[in-house]
Amino acid sequence: MKEFVTITIDDQEIKARPGEFIVDAARRNGIYIPTLCNMPGVKPAGSCRICTINVNGRLMTSCTTPVAEGMEIETISKEIEDFRKAVVELLLVEGNHFCPACEKSGTCELQALGYRLEVMAPRFPYQFPKRDIDAGNPKLVKDHNRCVLCKRCIRTILDEEGHHIFAFRYRGHQLQITIDPEYGMNMTDELAQKAAKNCPVGALLYRGKHGFEIPIGKRKYDKEPIGSDIEKLKKVKTS
């Protein structure tokens, strides 16, 4: 197997590792492709479509598409930007996202994407779905109003024996996250905290430590927009 493949991202020639996903190759080279459901190092779900790019003339999700020799990739264009913006807007109208009272505000990835993509007023009508809060778990409060169904909790939160703590239940627009009644009850504090942290929005709240404990100004996206850390890599490289 070849040691690397050559691809072009936004007119820049890049050497990528065979089998690597496009989003990761871009990231290593200081090119930020917005993502939401994706987490580096975790098997991709490809559920949110925000990482959409243009590969050899076709729109594809960069978190699920492995690199291949000679790929011509465009990560940014008017069309792609607008597509991503539309996805964020859809997510915002589909749930009940009231940033002002949410403890994840300032560290929420959906909110940060909204700012970065300059979402002002969604072009779609608000759905205001009737959803509830499930506070039955002793460590976590689950707020279905804010869940974007990214499956990050399902994919990353497993107990020591490898049991999944989170799962989906119901179908269609009623689809929701559920916590395993048995394994969920015995979740350690560390695991519960990790679940709240891995949730990109404020849908999983850890009872032991609240987001409001971080003062405004010190929260993750208070100082720089989402993706800035990746883009800095490039600046270091080229300077």
Added chain:
Amino acid sequence: MPKKITIEPVTRVEGHGKVTIHLDDNMNVVQSRLHIVEFRGFERFIQGRPYWEAPVLVQRLCGICPVSHHLAAAKAIDMLVGAGNGEGLTATGEKMRRLMHYGQIFQSHSLHFFHLVSPDLLFGIDADPSVRNIIGVAMENKDLAVQGVMMRKFGQEIIEATAGKKIHGTGAIPGGINKNLSIAERNRFLDGKAFPNVDQMIEWSLGALDFFKDYHKKNKDLIDNFAAFPSSHLSLVRKDGALDLYHGVLRAVDAEGKVILHDVDYRDYLDSIGEEVRSWTYMKFPYLKKYGKKNGWYRVGPLARMNTADFIPSPLAQKEFEQFRAYTHGKPNNMSMHMHWARLIEILHAAEMMKELLHDPDLQGEDLVVTGSRQFEGIGLLEAPRGTLFHHYRINEQDQITMANLIVSTTNNNEPMNRAVASVAKDYLTGQEKITEGMLNAVEVAIRAYDPCLSCATHALGKMPLEITLLDSKDQILDKKRN
């Protein structure tokens, strides 16, 4: 034929109100009412939310004094996490919150006095509305206008340094505060480089008091008699009887100064205070249970606080307080327009307290939060700019709020505002055929003295967007006028 005059909306109060004045066949005022038509429903939609959201969520009730709601809720939530009832916090926790609160009092009172009230004083109640506004003040008295703007800014900067944001911050968390005040942050308020410093604030507060007292001397009749009526007064006072805007016990005095509610622990407020619902307004009418629905009503706010407190624990404000009390020979002051005087004394007090706190090394402390054992009911009260504010929550075993009861300052002043409107309506409108701009504004000036926050909304600048409707006894429209 009996007639009804409607003033809608009331300008230069925070929010919207509607006043109706009913006239009989001889053009005598028979009834006047202040209707509150907004209903924000916070008490309902907070149900089910985790309790730690309350301080951040509930402050959205208001864009004018959100800090008051933020802190009253935080005090109630302190109880839920076993962090005492306003007294159990760390020195840094309590003092940071107090600083935030004084910043809030300072900015809110400044906004009210300089932007909303001074136009009436400078130009007179009957003046042309095109000059009777803050722009007019700036043209006429530039210094006063600039000071108003800078004082407001100072208060907001204090709020930002303690709560993280000028409006709707997150500083107070269950059991304490989420940040301290760094030396660099503190110095901004002392060195006067970015904006005038705290000493300047004290000086300007004194200047504003001089302005008012001078005005008072020249306009005794208006200030002493306009919308004056006897009432009881209620507020928190510190346990030793001092004015304390952040914490204390409930005290009420009657119009003669007799103490009628004796320094009650506010957690027992339900024993002393009831709330009546009337069909024509969304705003409830609180009353002291002991005196019943009819006679138990009371006033809250700066005037009430001057009447309940024994002294003010900051030297310059104490001096002014002594003059204020001497004016009514130590008896309660029942003059609505003296509310402005009282408010200015509190501006000075807040400035002095901010100075004291800014020099207190406790604000750089690292010990920010305390916790204890879980409780299921929390009650938090404080003195908001407009008066006593009550927050009361119950939660279930899952940390979810199951009950919220809020009595906001303006609600406490509901009956007094209605009385003020009635008193002015009688003086100005009885026997008159023609309704002048000045007369209608007189009604507004009476309401404005209470600085009501009818809901969060912007107020109109300049010309009064007034709609007057005249109705007969069968509620038929006789006439409709718009300016």
